[in-house]
Amino acid sequence: MPACDAFDSGMGMTPEKTGFLLRFHGERGRAALSVHGAGFNEIATLAWVRAGHADSRAETLLHPLERSYYVTIPAERRRNGYLLGRHAAKYALGAETRAVEVCIEAGSMGQPVLTGPGCGGRELSISHQDALACAVAGPATTPITLDLEAVDPEHTEAILAKTTQRERALCGIGLDGDTDEWATVLWTAKEALSKFLRCGLGCNLQVLEIGDLRKTAERLEGHFRNFPQYRFISWVPAPGYVLTLVLPAALELSVSTSNDSLFSKDAKEDISDVGFAFRHSADS
Ligand SMILES: CC(C)(COP(=O)(O)OP(=O)(O)OC[C@H]1O[C@@H](n2cnc3c(N)ncnc32)[C@H](O)[C@@H]1OP(=O)(O)O)[C@@H](O)C(=O)NCCC(=O)NCCS
Structure with missing residues (x-):
């Protein structure tokens, strides 16, 4: 059971x-999350990418600094995870057309540190699991972290x-x-x-x-x-996976229906993927 x-x-x-709950349909997707409470009313973005997505190429995704690190990663699994995680992160940032200008370096604790055009005042969290990676990006005023596990x-x-x-x-x-x-x-x-x-x-x-x-x-x-x-929210975004978000306890989270220009029409359609939960964990 x-x-x-x-x-x-x-x-x-x-x-x-x-x-809110989102199902990770398709090869890649993202959704706007409304983060509100304690005087804040912000939009964060949750994005996911599956391994093998056509745009998962180091040349078009990685900043030169990221790339110089990427080529030194000895283990193929870790190298692929790094690339897929960066892909999800840059998709969450809406930076896919200028991905090489955005740099996500590892801070002294390993945490992702974001620099580049349009990145001021924003933070993100990344998780990758072989075939699937996801990331959440949003204002530093309302931080959210995540972890995805098979x-x-x-x-x-x-x-x-x-x-x-x-x-x-x-x-x-x-x-x-x-x-x-x-x-x-x-x-x-x-x-x-x-x-x-x-x-x-x-x-x-x-x-x-x-x-x-x-x-x-x-x-x-x-x-x-x-x-x-702090509090956490867990659900099954895809069969065989659990995703958990952690955020300040004073904040509420819901799928946003905002017309934020970050989202393409296709991406907005991802937002409608609500209503799936653990009861669907046996889906094929
Ligand atoms: C940080 C940690 C929780 C990541 O979890 P994970 O399931 O291994 O990996 P995930 O794919 O979910 O997350 C990896 C991402 O977390 C982020 N991350 C790494 N260290 C982080 C930290 N200290 N704070 C916030 N984010 C961190 C990075 O963005 C990383 O991706 P990247 O290296 O490709 O940029 C885990 O690796 C850890 O605990 N590391 C510390 C080492 C340690 O003490 N291990 C003991 C294990 S019992």
């Missing part, structure tokens, strides 16, 4: 208003070994839920928080402990025990 069904079938959580049963045991009893109880692990999917939700939430904090996972993972988790109409949401000022 997928995680969402476990929620639906009596985890004692109250469904709330419909939130649901891999071979990783479940190692993930669960690093969870607390409280987390396992929250997720219904040990009952009859889909343990692999639950474990991936926990892991992506911690990875996305570690990107927000910039510490990565090189810390005591208990510090990143999840404090609460609930099901709204179409997504899983939660907070962190030691960081109540």
Whole structure:
């Protein structure tokens, strides 16, 4: 039984208003996210790209500095991930026609640092998983980070070994839920928080402990025990994957219907891909 069904079938959580969820259809897509609350009303962009997209070429995507790093990456898997992640990031920035002018360097903690025309005051977060990469870009005033993982049963045991009893109880692990999917939700939430904090996972993972988790109409949401000022939102954007966003707890997130000029007609159509959640995780 997928995680969402476990929620639906009596985890004692109250469904709330419909939130946003996006399905990663097609080879590439993006959607405008409305980020609002605490006096802010901003637009961020979530973009995704699949491996093999025709525009995934280093010559047309990478800034000279990125390219000089790219050619030194020894492992092909890492090299491909780097390129696909940069592709998603530049698509999220709406910079595909001037991608080589935008530079995403690694900061001292490995975090993406953005420079280039139109990039002032903007931040982004990147995640890549072999065949799929995604990125979220938006104003630095309303930061969002993300983590995408493939649901891999071979990783479940190692993930669960690093969870607390409280987390396992929250997720219904040990009952009859889909343990692999639950474990991936926990892991992506911690990875996305570690990107927000910039510490990565090189810390005591208990510090990143999840404090609460609930099901709204179409997504899983939660907070962190030691960081109540942040929250996370998880869903299944494509079969076999879990995506988690972390953002300030005071901010609401929804798919925007804004006419932001960043979006092409095609891209706007991506925005209509709402309404998919864990209950669709078995889609082919
Ligand atoms: C940072 C980390 C959480 C990334 O997660 P991941 O699942 O490995 O990889 P993802 O594809 O989701 O994310 C990679 C992107 O995160 C970003 N990133 C890397 N370090 C980051 C940091 N400290 N803060 C914010 N973002 C970071 C980068 O943009 C990176 O992509 P790029 O290198 O192509 O630019 C993880 O690699 C990590 O913890 N690194 C620290 C090393 C460590 O302590 N490892 C112990 C593992 S138990």
